[in-house]
């Protein structure tokens with residue numbers, strides 16, 4: 136089948152990151168994949184091989200096109216058009232979809248809320264005559280699932296059998312003497328409003344040293360103190376981001392895509408959810424924490440992290456890292472990762488959904 140994926144970058148990296156991953160996985164499954172994106176510069180940060188100035192290019196089996204070029208393009212004959220995160224298709228292109236027999240899908244944001252299961256796969260009538268189907272990623276088999284490459288967990292096991300300092304050195308380009316040879320390694324990928332001061336104070340006071348890897352821009356003011364070493368590292372290409380997570384004992388991640396990758400890493404993580412108006416994201420966070428089934432200190436830490444609560448982080452972090460709680464947290468993260476990986480991944484689920492739909496029409 137031929138898939139056209141449309142992506143508008145609202146902010147940050149998640150929109151481009153999720154759409155590129157999906158396009159690549161559909162291509163890896165032998166499908167035709169075109170990605171139309173309105174900000175090739177953002178995609179270029181994740182995928183340094185591309186030329187942001189080129190209107191069309193082919194990378195890893197995916198045709199990448201600038202959004203404005205789609206205005207003149209035709210929808211694929213009996214193909215699938217994926218509108219990522221309700222991004223609104225170019226009108227001229229959208230007008231060709233009905234006559235070309237396309238299947239129209241809106242790929243939604245990831246949510247752990249239970250209503251998602253009832254809405255996943257439902258059609259919504261459109262003025263153009265063809266319905267738009269809601270496709271919800273999620274954490275249960277009643278949803279569209281999570282993006283996961285076929286070999287990912289095998290690659291993780293193989294990588295983790297190698298020396299971690301050597302892996303980190305290769306990833307960051309830093310000399311070995313700057314990398315820690317003892318203590319914990321953590322990754323910090325957060326929004327600028329995260330309560331990093333609480334994190335800094337908590338890690339500085341621990342008996343065990345921590346090396347905090349900060350890819351890209353670190354929050355202004357964050358610095359090494361006491362037992363904490365802050366180590367800025369380069370923003371790695373998306374294809375190597377997993378390797379970074381696999382090097383760390385605890386991953387602070389954010390948004391949508393890095394959360395899923397941290398889940399596949401199978402180690403403890405703290406998630407900073409993307410902020411929404413009226414604090415709607417806090418209900419989403421609670422729904423996710425209910426599924427995560429973490430020990431109480433890890434839940435308290437995650438809540439404090441998302442409520443910009445420095446004092447809460449300062450209190451909860453040492454508790455979450457205390458031997459018994461830490462062990463329970465590690466075990467649950469490893470087990471949940473394994474459970475989730477037993478479910479079919481999003482690209483395969485989506486392909487199956489589209490193929491069944493085609494057989495009916």
Ligand code: TRH
Pocket residue numbers: 145146147148149150152153181244324350351369370371372373374376389390391392393394409
């Ligand atoms: O960048 P984000 O905050 O993106 C957000 C979210 O997706 C949010 O839900 C959405 O509404 C908003 O964008 C518009 O976080 P996310 O989703 O984790 O995306 C980050 C991407 O960056 C992910 O694909 C991993 C990648 N990455 C690298 O490739 N290298 C790096 O060094 C780092 C730190 C990240």
